Amino acid sequence: MNIKNIKSEFPIFKQKINGKNLIYLDSANSSQKPKTVINEISSFYETEFSNVGRSVHTLAVKATNRFEETRDIVKSYINAKHREEIIFTKGATEAINLVAHSFGEKFIQSGDEIILTELEHHSNYVPWHYLREKKGAVIKFASVDVNGEINIDEFKKLITNKTKIIAFTHISNVTGTIMPVKKITDLAKSKNIPVLIDGTQGAQHLSLDVQDLDCDFYAFSCHKMYGPNGLGILYAKKKWVEELPPYQGGGGMISEVKKDNITYADSPTKFEAGTMQTAEVVAFAKSINFLKELGIKNIENHESEVLEYGIEQLRKNNSVKIIGNPKERASIISFTMKGIHPHDIATILDDDGVAIRAGHHCCQILHDKLGIPASARASIGLYNNKEDIDVLCEAINKCKKVFEV
Secondary structure (H helix, E strand, O other), rough: OHHHHHOOHHHHHOOOOOOOOOOEOOOOOOOOHHHHHEEEEEEHHOOOOOOOOEEEEOHHHHHHHHHHHHHHHHHOOOOOOOOEEEEEEEOOOHHHHHHHHHHHHOOOOOEEEEEHHHHHHHHOOHHHHHHHHEEEEEEEEEEEEEOOEOOOOHHHHHOOOOOOEEEEEOOOOOOOOOOOHHHHHHHHHHHHOOOOEEEOOOOOOOOOOOHHOOOOOEEEHHOOOOOOOEEEEEEEHHHHHHOOOOEEEEEEEOEEEEOOOOEEEEOOHOOOOOOOOOOHHHHHHHHHEEEEEHHHHHHHHHHHHHHHHHHHHHOOOOEEEEEOOOEEEEOOOEEOOOOOOOHHHHHHHHHHEOOOOOOOOOOHHHHHHHHHEEEEEEEEEOOOOHHHHHHHHHHHHHHHHHHHH
């Protein structure tokens, strides 16, 4: 992959930060956008915009067709079996809330159990916590070891006849751990337990085949896939989109409304209430095409090479402690520095044009387990290279000098 050419497709890299070239290592937070996506949003608003699924005039029909074409593109990209299994949401957070609410309303009773892991982002914990508060559900957490990995045998022991759903991340947003997805889904299927995968950190880094994964639900955010903000995808097996009740009520998600009865639309429309983010959906097709043209396997190989180099270089610094050491890892290096708060690390790095994240990364349970309040996180995107890692390491050395550690 020619990273120089790839980076030229992203207008934001033309600017300087504090007089330095921008070294963007915060893609796990949100990725930058290529010109093809930015231009598509602008072009759509200038020449094609209309609300979808409502009117019959030319613009409305054209916009609706573009909207539904993207649904087919997403279906193909993740290898879903039916287009009805692709639901547009505001993000992965809303996608998980949709499942927790609709599945919980119908299938969760007091004392029923939900299994999560200690690696989960708050977005894959808080919605289930609501069920605990509202319906008396019990949440169990699969523990992680010092490497940031779960033990599948210990995971098995958490499952009982009261287990109603298992929800876990595809890739940890703190340790970069690639979870043993197939082992967990196979285990769940042997017990007839549905599985939700939070793919927020997975969809942009790994090739996806939801039929092969055999998960019941897969949620991801488009803004982390070099696509627009405010848009997410929920894949839900046809069985579930037919069985689950709607999440929100309003225009678009109904078939017929009477004073004494309401009939809901078929899926996916029954889960897409109100005015949809049409321009963002249309532009997301460009994001997927961008990834497909580069080749997801090429992206995986490139990012893996940069990741390994980054870990190797940071381990040479005796002031840096890398969080976790999983056997299977992707895109993320979280770390602490002796005597320096992560927010101070991020502030000093920014002086050199290096953008990282600092904090608990919406993952307080894991940070509590590790006994630290926060960490610094460098996350790799397809536009990063080894030279970016070198600049990161130089900036970290500057931190050491500033704090004399």
